[in-house]
Amino acid sequence: MNREKLQQLGIKLPVLPTTSVGSFPKPDYLMKARSEFAKGKITRQELEETERKATAFWIQKQEELDVDVLVDGEMYRGDMVAYFSEHIKGFEQGGLVRSYGNRYYHKPIIASEVHWERPITVEWWKYAQSLTKRPVKGMLTGPYTVMDWSFNEAYPDRKAACFALALEIRKEVQALVEAGAKIIQIDEPAVSVRPEELPLAIESMRLATNGVPAYFITHICYGAFEFIYPEMLHIPVDNFDLEMSNSGLDMLELFKKDPYTKDISFGVVDVHNHRIEEGPVVQQRLQEALKVLPKDCIWVDPDCGLKTRTVDEAIAKMKAVVQVAKAMRN
């Protein structure tokens, strides 16, 4: 593990530290408040009070579960790209497009040059960190994914849009660090979809993070990793947070062929399933990881954000993560 960097940042973590990928389910009272806000029945301030209540709930839950590195749970976000597009100047909300079946979403449009005007997530991070002594990760969506999941009307091509976004997201990274964040996760789930564009993702992450004093994690999921590994190791972060369980741990085969060289947040529970995996199943996954990866480079977490699960399922899955990590520490 890049413990030297963590130590320099003043962060001490146990062997096999535990964390989560970012999102937790919104409690029913928050879903109701969001619906009422959308209908104009409550004010933004009232909605934010409810979001703070839900954030405090998840911080407390993570502490009770004894998670080592916490997240704010993203109670204030809807979609991971739409949220940032709503806060970066230059975006317009596009009309509805289909995701699958009868599901639709508003895809943002980069309509003019993008500009970061003020901190986006910093107040939420500060609030979450004020509730705990454990480190809370700063949580951002990466420039490549924001570009890929938006229409581009403002820049000549995808590369130009991606790099412009990287320089604006860098300002949010710096604002988080100035506020005290030591660990920042920059999610890039889109990276594995177009292998030929991996150089864009690598360079845009460099533009967003280079020289900023923080321990960086990136989360990547839903992709054909066989086409981007081992080249993806050039993405300049300290830790890759990867969806391992949903794909039957098949990435371990890639790691056997080309050694994995960074820290990893190893997903040991599937987030797409209501079923709570039994302890031995989760333990077996971690044991398989330990056959291929040095113990000191492994963090333990779920495959992906838990926002699509119920509150009880999310807690049960996090409990399974922590129990197994603790059991395997010695």
Added chain:
Amino acid sequence: MELVLSNHSSYPRIGDDPAGQRLRRTIAQREKGEKTEADLRAAENQMTERALAEQVEAGLDVVTDGLIRWYDPVSHLAGKLSGIKINGLLRFFDTNFYFRQPIVGGKIKREKSLVVEEFLFAKAKSPRPVKTVLTGPYTLARLSIGQNEETGKLDALLAGYTQALAEEVAALAAAGATLIQVDEPALLKHPEDFSLFETSIKPLAARKGSARLGLAFYFGDAARLYSKLQGLPVDILGLDFTYSPSLPEIVRTEGSSKTLAFGLLDGRNTRLEDPNALARQLERMLGGLKAEIAYLTPSSGLEYLPRDRAQLKLKHLTTVKKTLLGRAA
């Protein structure tokens, strides 16, 4: 040479206005048991008519039914074939759209028509010629898995889908379809499979009757396969020009023995391209062609765009054509 304006394939089935939401609402209500199958058909019919009308209004010469009834380009066809179960969601190429993956457990058999009724409905409602769209056997095979090793072999999957789709092509031709487009985006991801792919096209071509048969390639660079595509027994080749910097020059220098459908307008981005630049590019390519007509289309289906932007994209086809004619004059 006549430049024919055509939709590529899909058209958004949802709009932001209340009327544009009807199909979405009806599907949701049907899933809860609050609406009947007949209610759902009526909503699909209404949205199909609206899609046809918007294409006509945009100035197109050839329209599609917008694939309004399709859950996705894979399961809508595979789900109607016997020997196949439809499973979980997978990403459709490099889009943010997901399809349900077919699992092939036995012999693939076509026991009922796949899109013939959809074609007949569109034909009856459209004042313009209707192009029928099918996802091709190679793409269906590539995006399916077998329940066991035997049924999962690519050549076995391909043979099964080819037989079924050849029957569908014959049924469409018998029903009066004059223009049938077979979409094969998967080939561009696996150009090494060209010989195998070729075996799947001959049986389709043999059953097309008097219909004109086209192949559409998108979501990838067709430049490296361009010469080989010219040897396929089809009438029309549809190409996505948004992925390939070299394709225009290859078309210009090599010409084409087939009618070409130029997918020059990006079907996946809302930006309206510079009509002068596209007209210049088109003019250079058309100069080397012998066919009597060429098609100008979006690069792919338009379901990846919001509805209002999709219609603007279609209207932009007209703008590009006018610009081209203006240059010629």
